[in-house]
Amino acid sequence: MQNQFSRIQLLVGKPAIDTLHGSRVAVFGVGGVGGYVVEVLARSGVGHIDVWDDDRFCPSNCNRQILATASTIGQSKVDVAEARIHDIYPECIVRKHQCFYLPSNAHLFDLSQYDYVVDCIDTVTAKLDIIRRCHDLNVPLISCMGAAYKLDATQWCVTDIFKTINDPLAKVIRKKLRKTPVKHVKVVYSPEEPIASIAQPLPDGTDPHAEARPGAAHPSTPSSAAWVVGTAGLLCGGEVVKDLIRRANTMRIDLTQDPDNAYAQAAALKAAAHDEEYSKMKHASIG
Numbered sequence: 425m426q427n428q429f430s431r432i433q434l435l436v437g438k439p440a441i442d443t444l445h446g447s448r449v450a451v452f453g454v455g456g457v458g459g460y461v462v463e464v465l466a467r468s469g470v471g472h473i474d475v476w477d478d479d480r481f482c483p484s485n486c487n488r489q490i491l492a493t494a495s496t497i498g499q500s501k502v503d504v505a506e507a508r509i510h511d512i513y514p515e516c517i518v519r520k521h522q523c524f525y526l527p528s529n530a531h532l533f534d535l536s537q538y539d540y541v542v543d544c545i546d547t548v549t550a551k552l553d554i555i556r557r558c559h560d561l562n563v564p565l566i567s568c569m570g571a572a573y574k575l576d577a578t579q580w581c582v583t584d585i586f587k588t589i590n591d592p593l594a595k596v597i598r599k600k601l602r603k604t605p606v607k608h609v610k611v612v613y614s615p616e617e618p619i620a621s622i623a624q625p626l627p628d629g630t631d632p633h634a635e636a637r638p639g640a641a642h643p644s645t646p647s648s649a650a651w652v653v654g655t656a657g658l659l660c661g662g663e664v665v666k667d668l669i670r671r672a673n674t675m676r677i678d679l680t681q682d683p684d685n686a687y688a689q690a691a692a693l694k695a696a697a698h699d700e701e702y703s704k705m706k707h708a709s710i711g
Contacts, residue, residue, distance in 0.1 A: 439688035446694025448472035458544035460657020
C-alpha cells in the first residue's frame with residue numbers, strides 16, 4: 425500500500441524509514457535555510473521535529489524562505505513551520521519553541537535528547553555555543569554557514585569547518601573554535617566569494633552611499649536568492665537524513681533477504697514507540 429513515504433522507502437528500505445520515524449531532530453532557525461531543512465525532514469518521515477525561532481515573517485522573506493508567502497506574513501515562523509510539517513506528515517510530533525537560542529538561555533534546553541541538531545542560526549555567539557554544547561554531549565550536529573551574497577548554487581557542499589574558504593562567517597567560527605577542544609564540525613557551505621549588494625535608492629531619496637542612519641537600508645543589507653538558500657537547506661536536510669540512517673546501520677536493508685536483521689528490529693521498535701506516543705497525544709487532545 426502506497427503512502428507519502430513509499431518512494432523514498434524504495435530507495436533506502438523499510439528499516440531506514442523506521443529509523444527516521446523514531447528519530448528526533450532539532451532545527452534552530454526556520455527561516456531561509458532552516459525552512460528547507462524542515463521540508464526535507466518532514467517529507468522524509470522524521471517522526472519528531474523540534475523547531476526554534478522567535479521571528480515572524482515579513483515581505484522581504486518571500487524571495488527565499490519556503491515558509492514565507494503572502495498569507496503567512498506577520499505570522500510566527502514556528503507556527504507556520506508546525507502547520508507545514510503537519511500538512512505533509514500529520515503524524516509527526518512537532519514541538520515548537522518561540523525563542524532564539526542564545527548562550528544566556530542555552531541551559532534551558534536539553535540537547536542530549538536529540539538524535540541530531542541542525543544549526544541554522546545567524547549569530548556567531550549562538551552558533552559557537554551550540555557547536556560546543558553538542559560536542560560536549562556527543563550529539564551529532566550540522567551547521568550551515570553563510571547563504572547570503574551568493575549566486576552559484578552549484579558550489580554548495582558538505583565539509584569540515586576547518587576546510588572552508590571564502591566564507592566570512594566560517595572564518596570567524598574557525599578562529600574561535602581553535603581555542604576550544606572542538607576539532608571537527610560538519611558544515612554546509614559554499615566556497616563562492618561573497619558578492620557585494622547593489623546599493624538601492626532609499627524611500628526618501630537619500631543617497632545610499634551617504635553615511636548610514638540607524639535602521640536605514642544601505643549597501644550592506646544582505647542580498648539573497650531562492651535557489652542558493654534552497655540548495656543549502658536541501659543539502660543540509662539530506663545530510664541529516666542520511667546520517668540518521670547510517671548511524672542506525674539501517675541503510676538499504678532488504679528484509680526479503682535478511683528478515684531477522686537486528687538493526688532493522690531495533691528501528692522497528694523505535695518507530696512503534698513513536699506511533700504509540702503519537703496515539704496517546706492524539707487521544708489526549710480529543711479528550
